[in-house]
Amino acid sequence: MQLGSRALGALAAMALALGPAVAQDFPEGPVTVVVGANPGGGSDTIARLVAQEFSKLLDESVVVENRPGASNTIGASATAKAKPDGHTLFVAASTPVSIAPHLLDLDYDTLEDLQPVGLITLVPNVLVVNKDMGVDSVADLVAYMKENPGAVKYGSSGFGTTHVILAEQFNMAADVKSVHVPYPGAAPTQIDIIAGVIQMTFDTVPAAAAQIKAGNLKPIAVTSPERLPDMPDVPTIREAGYPDVEMQTMYALYTTGGTPRPVVDKLNATLAAALEDPAFRQRILEFGGTVQVMGTEEFEAFSREEYDRYGEVIRKANLKAAMN
Incomplete structure (x- = not known):
């Protein structure tokens, strides 16, 4: 694999900074990348890309474990x-680290028990609907929901996920009502939308891409600031009139809170090297994600900002009360 000179330089500099012992001794065995979702979803897809790259860069077995x-x-x-x-890593979407702590009673403290390592990507979501509803746009969906109050059901991967935040924000912005139906992951949600058991969801582009390309799900808006290159005909939610969504x-x-700083920094440098690899970067871009390499301290600050930002959104919108 060919790495960019900046990535190689970062790894070399990190190795010198950490000293021979840490640079050589970590990892001291297989590394596990934990995913909080079923196989096939966005987190799982990205985790497997990360595991493949880390295995090469660390010269050690890296396995994905779905929890x-x-x-x-x-x-x-x-x-x-x-x-x-540092031998247990977690590929997290926004839900478990930025959203759920403000909505659910958890047995961990995000700010104390999870150590930020680095940003992989920021990925837009896409609003998809059952293709047989006769809905071709957000305006059509809003009209359908107003004509059939309470008849539209939206799926999610569980209470406190971005799916729910987006759907409830949309309900409030459009002054409509939809019913939340939780699922154990993206795949079963999509199956029931295709079957017509439920009618819609806001899903990440990586998770929904295959079914969209197969023509099984109809995309009617993306939640990114601009249209996506792979879906140029799908308007943004802002274009549809709902910038708040x-x-x-x-x-x-x-990784686990309390992991030694030299190990965290080496993991961050390894992620930076992966993001510099053209093939890895291209796979991320194909998901509609953006790539931005952050150092450890920069990402720690970014992670805290995300945590605080979602907390503010949830409090202002009173989403907890709206979803109960």
Whole structure:
């Protein structure tokens, strides 16, 4: 694999800074990348890309372990309770680290028990509907929901996920009502939309892309600031008249709180090297995600900002009360 000179330089500088012992001794065995969702979703897809790259860069076995459920917080909890040595990593979307802590009673403290490592990507969400509804636009959907109050059901991967935040924000912005139906992951949600059991969801582009390309799900808006290159005919939610529903999902790497700083910094440098690899970067871009390399301290600040930002959104919109 060919790495960019900046990535190679970062790894070399990190190795010198950490000293021979840490640089050579970590990892001291297989590394586990925990995912809080079922196989096939956005987090799982990105986690497998990360595991493949880390295996090459660290010259060690890196395995993905799916720990789905409870709005992705089971995986977060498993990581928070792991040995703080950097051998357990967690690929987190926004839900378990930025949203769920403000809505759910958790057995871990995001700010204390999970150590931010680095940003992988920011990915837009897409509003998809059942293709047989006769709905071709957001305006059509709003009209349908107003003509059939309470008849539209939206799916999510659990209470406290971005799916729910977006759907409830949309309900309020459009002055409509939809009924929340939680699922254990993206795949079963999509199956029931295709079957007509439920009618819509806001899902990440990586999770929905295959079914959209197959013509099984109809995309009617993306939540990114601009239209996506792979879906140029799908307007943004802002274009559709709902700027308050604009949101991108963070995918990032965390490890167990208390992990030694030199190990965290080496993991951050490894992620930076992966993001510099053209093939890896291209796969991320194909998801509609953006790539921005952040150092450890920069990402720690970004992670805290995301945590605070979602907390403010949830409090202002009173989403907890709206979703109960």
